[in-house]
Every structure is written in C-alpha cells, then in structure tokens.
Amino acid sequence: MPEPQQRGTTEHEHYEALCALAVGGLLEGEELVDSQAHLKDCGECRSDYLDLSRLITLELPQAQGAFQQKLAEMRTNPLPGSRQSFLRRARAEGVVFSPEVETPARSGPWYLRPIAGLIFVAALIVIAVSLKVHHVEAPDTARAKDAAVTQNIAELERANSELTANLSKLKQSLAMDQHEIQNLRSQLGNAATTAENLRRNGEQSSSHTVQLLDESRNQEKLLAEARDEAARSSQLRINDEASLVEQQARITELSNKLRIASATVDQERQLAAAGKDVQELMASRQLHVIDVRDTDPNGDPGKAFGRVFLTEGKLLTFYAFDLNEGSVLNTKRGFQVWAVPETAKDSPHSLGFLHVDAKAQGRWVLTVEKPELLKQIGAVFVTAEPTDGDKQPTGQKMLYAYLGEANHR
Amino acid sequence: MAQLKRLTDEQLMTHLQEGQGDALAVLFDRYQKLVLSIALRIVRDPGEAEDVTQTVFLDIYRAVAQFDSHKGNTKVWLMQYAYHRAFNRRQHLQGREFYKNTELEEGDTQPAVAHATLGLSSPETKELVRQSMAALSDEQKSVIEMACYEGLSMREIAERTGDSFASVRHHYYRGLQKLRSLISSDPDKKSTAQRGKCA
Numbered sequence: 001m002p003e004p005q006q007r008g009t010t011e012h013e014h015y016e017a018l019c020a021l022a023v024g025g026l027l028e029g030e031e032l033v034d035s036q037a038h039l040k041d042c043g044e045c046r047s048d049y050l051d052l053s054r055l056i057t058l059e060l061p062q063a064q065g066a067f068q069q070k071l072a073e074m075r076t077n078p079l080p081g082s083r084q085s086f087l088r089r090a091r092a093e094g095v096v097f098s099p100e101v102e103t104p105a106r107s108g109p110w111y112l113r114p115i116a117g118l119i120f121v122a123a124l125i126v127i128a129v130s131l132k133v134h135h136v137e138a139p140d141t142a143r144a145k146d147a148a149v150t151q152n153i154a155e156l157e158r159a160n161s162e163l164t165a166n167l168s169k170l171k172q173s174l175a176m177d178q179h180e181i182q183n184l185r186s187q188l189g190n191a192a193t194t195a196e197n198l199r200r201n202g203e204q205s206s207s208h209t210v211q212l213l214d215e216s217r218n219q220e221k222l223l224a225e226a227r228d229e230a231a232r233s234s235q236l237r238i239n240d241e242a243s244l245v246e247q248q249a250r251i252t253e254l255s256n257k258l259r260i261a262s263a264t265v266d267q268e269r270q271l272a273a274a275g276k277d278v279q280e281l282m283a284s285r286q287l288h289v290i291d292v293r294d295t296d297p298n299g300d301p302g303k304a305f306g307r308v309f310l311t312e313g314k315l316l317t318f319y320a321f322d323l324n325e326g327s328v329l330n331t332k333r334g335f336q337v338w339a340v341p342e343t344a345k346d347s348p349h350s351l352g353f354l355h356v357d358a359k360a361q362g363r364w365v366l367t368v369e370k371p372e373l374l375k376q377i378g379a380v381f382v383t384a385e386p387t388d389g390d391k392q393p394t395g396q397k398m399l400y401a402y403l404g405e406a407n408h409r
Numbered sequence: 410m411a412q413l414k415r416l417t418d419e420q421l422m423t424h425l426q427e428g429q430g431d432a433l434a435v436l437f438d439r440y441q442k443l444v445l446s447i448a449l450r451i452v453r454d455p456g457e458a459e460d461v462t463q464t465v466f467l468d469i470y471r472a473v474a475q476f477d478s479h480k481g482n483t484k485v486w487l488m489q490y491a492y493h494r495a496f497n498r499r500q501h502l503q504g505r506e507f508y509k510n511t512e513l514e515e516g517d518t519q520p521a522v523a524h525a526t527l528g529l530s531s532p533e534t535k536e537l538v539r540q541s542m543a544a545l546s547d548e549q550k551s552v553i554e555m556a557c558y559e560g561l562s563m564r565e566i567a568e569r570t571g572d573s574f575a576s577v578r579h580h581y582y583r584g585l586q587k588l589r590s591l592i593s594s595d596p597d598k599k600s601t602a603q604r605g606k607c608a
Contacts, residue, residue, distance in 0.1 A: 025499030057492035063538035
C-alpha cells in the first residue's frame with residue numbers, strides 16, 4: 001500500500017510513483033483503480049505516464065545487454081501451433097496471406113546454426129568464468145547481488161548443457177546437410193554434364209541446320225530456275241502449238257487446194273484423154289459402131305444394152321448400160337468381156353472386166369488396145385465371172401454383139 | 410515468400426505498408442521468440458504471452474503506416490510494442506484478479522509514445538541509458554533491472570533482495586525519476602519534484 005504522507009512526498013509525487021508502477025503493470029488493487037481514475041482527470045500525470053512509458057518500454061530495453069536478450073530469446077519456445085494460430089487470427093483481422101505462408105520458415109541459414117551455437121557456447125563459457133572470477137575478486141559484494149550471480153551461473157550452466165545437447169543435434173543435422181550437399185553436388189555434376197552434352201548437340205544441330213539451310217537455298221534457287229525454264233518452255237510450246245495449228249490450217253487449206261487442183265488436173269487429163277480418144281475415134285477409119293441389147297432366154301429384150309466402138313486392129317471400146325450390178329457384186333463376181341475370133345469361134349479370148357464409168361448413169365466401160373487380137377475379132381459378149389478372172393467363159397452370155405463389117409469407113 | 414525472407418526488416422516494413430501480408434508472416438517468423446521472451450518475462454503465463462505476442466504483431470500491422478525507418482529500426486519498435494503490451498496485460502491481469510467480478514479495460518492499444526521521440530538513433534539511446542543507469546544507486550539500478558529486464562514484480566524483488574516492499578517501490582520510482590531527468594531533453598522534466606501539485 002502506498003504511504004505517500006509517511007515519505008513526505010507531494011500528492012503529485014504520489015501519483016507519479018503510481019504512474020511509474022502502472023506503466024510497468026505493477027499496480028495492484030485499489031492503487032490501480034485510483035491511478036486510472038486520476039489519470040483520466042490529470043493531464044500532467046498523463047504526460048508523466050507517457051514519458052515513463054517511453055522510458056521503460058523503449059529506452060531501457062535498448063540498454064539491456066544483448067547477451068541477456070539473446071539468451072532469453074533462445075530459451076523461449078513458442079507453444080505448438082502458435083504460428084498457425086497467429087495466421088488464423090491475422091486472417092480474421094483482415095490480413096491477406098499467400099498460400100506459401102503456410103510453410104514455417106527456418107530461423108536462419110542452416111549453415112549458420114551450428115556456428116552460431118558454437119560461438120554462443122564459447123561466449124557462455126567465457127561469461128561464466130568471468131562471473132566466477134568476479135565472484136572471487138569481490139567477496140564483499142552485497143548479498144542480493146551474489147544471489148543473482150549464483151542464479152545466473154546456474155542458469156548459464158543449465159543453458160550450457162541445453163546448448164551442448166543442441167550442438168550434438170546440430171552436428172547430426174550438419175552431417176545430414178553435408179550428405180545432402182554431396183548429393184546435390186553429384187546431381188549438379190550430372191546436370192552440368194547433361195547441359196554440356198545438350199550444348200554440344202545444339203552446336204552440331206546448329207551446324208547441320210546451317211548446312212541444310214544452304215542446301216535448301218540452293219535447291220530453291222535451282223527450283224526457281226527450273227520453274228523459269230518450264231515457264232519459258234511452256235510459252236514456247238504454246239507458241240509452237242499456235243504455229244502448228246496455224247500451219248495445220250494452212251496445210252489443210254493447201255491440201256484442199258491441191259486436191260481440188262489434182263482433181264481438176266485429173267479431170268482435165270481425163271477430158272483431154274477422152275477428147276483425144278473421141279477425136280481419134282471420130283477421125284478413125286474402118287470403125288465399127290454396134291448397139292447391142294440383151295435378151296432373155298425367151299428372146300424377149302432385157303433391160304441392159306450396150307454399144308461397141310471398134311477401130312479395126314487398133315482400139316475397142318465396150319460401153320454397157322444398166323447391168324444387174326447386184327447379181328455380181330454380192331457373189332464377188334464381175335462382168336468379163338470376151339472376144340470371139342473369126343477363125344476360132346469356140347475359143348473366146350478374155351478382153352478384161354467392165355468397170356463403172358458413170359455410176360449415176362449406170363454406165364460401165366472397157367477399153368482394149370490389143371491390135372493383133374482386134375484384127376481377128378468377130379464378135380464380143382459378156383459373162384458374169386469370178387473377179388479373179390477365168391480362162392473360159394462359164395456364165396450365161398449377155399450383150400452378144402456381132403461386129404461384122406465396118407459401118408463407118 | 411522466399412524473396413521476402415531475404416529482405417531487411419525495413420524493407421519488410423515497406424512491403425507491409427504496401428499491404429503485403431506475407432511480410433507480416435516473415436516478421437513474425439523472425440521476431441516471434443524475441444517478443445514472446447519479453448512477454449513471458451512479464452506476464453509469466455505461456456498462453457497469455459502467446460496472446461500478447463500475436464497482439465503485438467497485429468498492432469504492428471495496424472500501425473505500420475506510422476513507421477518511419479529514419480526514426481528507428483523495426484526491432485526497437487517491436488520491442489517497444491512488446492513491453493507496452495506485456496505491461497498492460499500484466500496490469501490487466503492483476504486488476505482482474507483483484508476485481509474478480511469486474512471487467513477492466515486492458516489499456517491503450519498502442520505504445521503511449523512514438524519511438525525515437527528523443528531524436529536519437531538506437532545506439533545513441535543505448536549509450537545514453539547506460540550512462541544514466543551508471544549514475545543510479547546500486548539499489549535503484551538493481552531494482553530497475555530486475556523489474557524491467559527480468560519482469561519481476563515489486564514483491565518478487567523484495568523477496569529476492571530481502572528489502573521491504575515499500576523500499577523496493579521507492580528505489581524503483583526514484584530510479585526511474587532520475588533516469589527520466591537524465592535522459593529527457595526537456596528541462597521542465599529534469600526534476601518533477603519541483604513542480605508542485607497536480608492540476
């Protein structure tokens with residue numbers, strides 16, 4: 001209980017003392033209620049409270065020995081799950097964390113932990129020794145201080161044994177980490193080898209790729225040239241085809257003209273020959289012109305008839321009209337003309353086969369220029385015989401014409 | 410996450426200011442034991458200490474916008490929150506024990522003062538406090554160290570030292586008063602004993 005009056009302090013000093021205790025959370029009972037009530041009314045005491053609060057929460061802690069601070073920190077073990085509990089509470093307060101936060105962090109780099117432990121143990125030993133020396137050199141120190149030092153030594157020894165145990169664990173951890181490092185180095189070596197192989201393969205591939213690209217460019221160049229050549233050839237072919245068509249048209253035109261000309265020439269030649277023959281026939285002497293009409297076996301006149309022109313010992317022309325063409329052509333036969341000599345009437349001589357002279361007019365003709373035979377000829381007739389000819393007439397005689405004496409002299 | 414783990418505390422705070430919750434998880438992993446050790450020393454109960462630890466990191470998350478790396482480092486800031494929360498919790502627990510059927514407010518949710526108000530860098534503050542502590546009497550220094558560094562209550566200190574409870578409290582209060590006057594840059598606070606009564 002406060003005894004301000006007994007100590008002769010002022011009222012303000014009384015509350016200032018309460019403030020100092022309140023700041024440190026050291027007030028109890030009625031004093032706590034009294035000081036809180038006073039602080040609400042007294043601005044000066046609130047100011048003192050703030051100053052003292054700053055002193056014991058900010059300034060004094062900074063002067064605390066770092067060693068003591070560190071020792072206290074190392075000996076502190078958070079409750080299991082405290083981190084998760086904090087994260088839950090923080091989330092509830094609106095703090096947003098990433099999912100990675102769920103993984104607890106190590107307190108520092110692994111390789112520093114054993115070293116830090118060793119350094120700390122060494123520091124503990126040095127401090128413990130110095131405290132003992134100090135204890136020996138100052139035997140008259142106050143009782144409270146001795147008790148505190150003794151307690152410190154006991155705590156340090158306990159801390160030392162804990163740290164020794166920690167050191168043992170850390171050594172095991174170090175061995176495991178070294179093993180892990182060895183494995184990682186091995187993996188790194190393998191990865192480096194693989195990377196080197198990949199790099200070499202990449203270089204080879206690059207070289208091969210360059211070569212292929214060059215070849216590809218050459219092939220493309222050749223292809224382009226071939227395309228140009230093909231285009232030129234195609235153009236030439238088109239030109240040639242056009243020229244060919246033009247020439248074919250020209251040929252066709254010329255052929256038509258030639259055919260017409262040839263036909264004209266042949267016609268003229270035939271006309272000329274016919275004209276000559278006609279001229280010679282008209283001008284010839286000892287000319288026989290005999291008309292002959294066919295008769296059937298009953299003596300009745302048939303449809304066919306003929307006309308024979310004979311220039312004695314020179315030329316015989318036999319015209320036949322309206323022969324039954326169907327009766328011979330279907331059986332591969334022809335109309336063979338026979339000459340009957342005056343001296344051997346039973347041995348006719350073949351003069352040849354009639355051929356169509358004017359189909360539209362139904363006119364057939366045979367011209368014979370056999371002077372020796374024509375000197376002896378007395379009559380002519382026609383039979384239907386095989387087209388390859390026969391030595392003697394086998395068919396029925398038609399158009400039999402007796403030549404007799406020349407009727408045009 | 411792996412990249413965040415390689416960052417400095419101040420870089421993590423920058424990420425946290427940008428809303429990356431993962432940075433808070435990394436800070437938790439890094440300083441959980443430090444904060445828990447402080448809380449355990451003061452509240453003495455593992456469950457309460459765990460709760461204080463979580464609260465400290467959530468306080469940091471909420472107040473991250475106020476953090477300025479030019480004024481102090483993250484660790485000091487965290488420790489300030491840790492001490493502040495732990496002292497508040499102890500006070501709350503003791504009050505609840507006294508008033509078993511009464512709900513008491515735990516107290517401020519943030520440290521009463523911004524860090525580095527003195528405008529001193531952490532090494533400078535440390536040296537100044539050390540020198541100031543050296544100026545205290547052995548009794549004052551011993552009581553303050555046991556209270557602030559070991560988290561002992563006044564009764565526990567009295568039991569350990571064999572002094573009376575009132576004497577321990579007196580050493581504690583006077584020691585803090587002296588430290589305050591030595592450390593403070595405000596001349597008015599050099600000696601509060603001369604200021605008279607409360608308003």
